[in-house]
Amino acid sequence: MVYEPREDSYLLAEEVKRRAWGKVLDMGTGSGVQALAAEKSPRVTDILAADVDEEAVNFVSSMRINAVQSNLFENIEGRFDFIIFNPPYLPNHPMDDVVAIDGGPTGREVLDKFLDECKEYLSEQGEIIFVQSTITGIEQTKKKLDELGFDYEIAAKQKIPWEELVVFHCRLKPEL
Numbered sequence: 001m002v003y004e005p006r007e008d009s010y011l012l013a014e015e016v017k018r019r020a021w022g023k024v025l026d027m028g029t030g031s032g033v034q035a036l037a038a039e040k041s042p043r044v045t046d047i048l049a050a051d052v053d054e055e056a057v058n059f060v061s062s063m064r065i066n067a068v069q070s071n072l073f074e075n076i077e078g079r080f081d082f083i084i085f086n087p088p089y090l091p092n093h094p095m096d097d098v099v100a101i102d103g104g105p106t107g108r109e110v111l112d113k114f115l116d117e118c119k120e121y122l123s124e125q126g127e128i129i130f131v132q133s134t135i136t137g138i139e140q141t142k143k144k145l146d147e148l149g150f151d152y153e154i155a156a157k158q159k160i161p162w163e164e165l166v167v168f169h170c171r172l173k174p175e176l
């Protein structure tokens with residue numbers, strides 16, 4: 001199922017348009033909304049879109065966006081200046097099989113794995129930007145970013161029924 005862009009997508013896309021630069025990776029591309037937003041930034045040189053879902057990869061490829069099927073970074077090579085992710089971030093029941101929104105039993109599994117792995121794919125000045133919901137623990141994310149050595153800012157927020165969406169913009173702390 002190709003995820004139809006929603007509030008989370010548009011909130012993130014606005015920040016992507018303003019901030020994306022260099023070589024961009026749009027992880028979990030879905031409809032390609034973030035890759036298309038990145039294309040609008042004059043500072044962007046290259047865009048690669050990735051999704052675990054073959055249908056999403058075919059969909060964005062049909063828009064002539066360079067795309068690869070990949071479970072997170074499994075099939076990704078090289079380093080990127082700007083990595084975007086709108087992860088599946090809702091806690092889900094193991095019987096439900098909706099990969100676009102299923103963030104695992106706690107809702108954090110995919111996001112946490114992404115955060116653990118993304119460092120290896122960032123250029124020296126590289127940045128990541130992602131969106132998540134208050135439902136799955138903003139404080140936990142801040143703690144994890146601290147532990148992984150990221151500086152971060154909250155780039156945007158939006159209240160919607162039941163939750164608030166929060167966009168994190170992060171870069172690795174310079175090594176001392």
Ligand SMILES: C[S@@+](CC[C@H](N)C(=O)[O-])C[C@H]1O[C@@H](n2cnc3c(N)ncnc32)[C@H](O)[C@@H]1O
Nearest residue numbers: 003009028029030051052053071072086088100
């Ligand atoms: C919430 S949707 C976001 C789609 C689009 N980027 C947007 O902003 O509207 C999450 C996307 O992540 C993809 N996804 C889920 N698990 C993934 C994984 N392990 N690796 C790569 N993509 C994944 C889903 O297929 C889906 O397209």
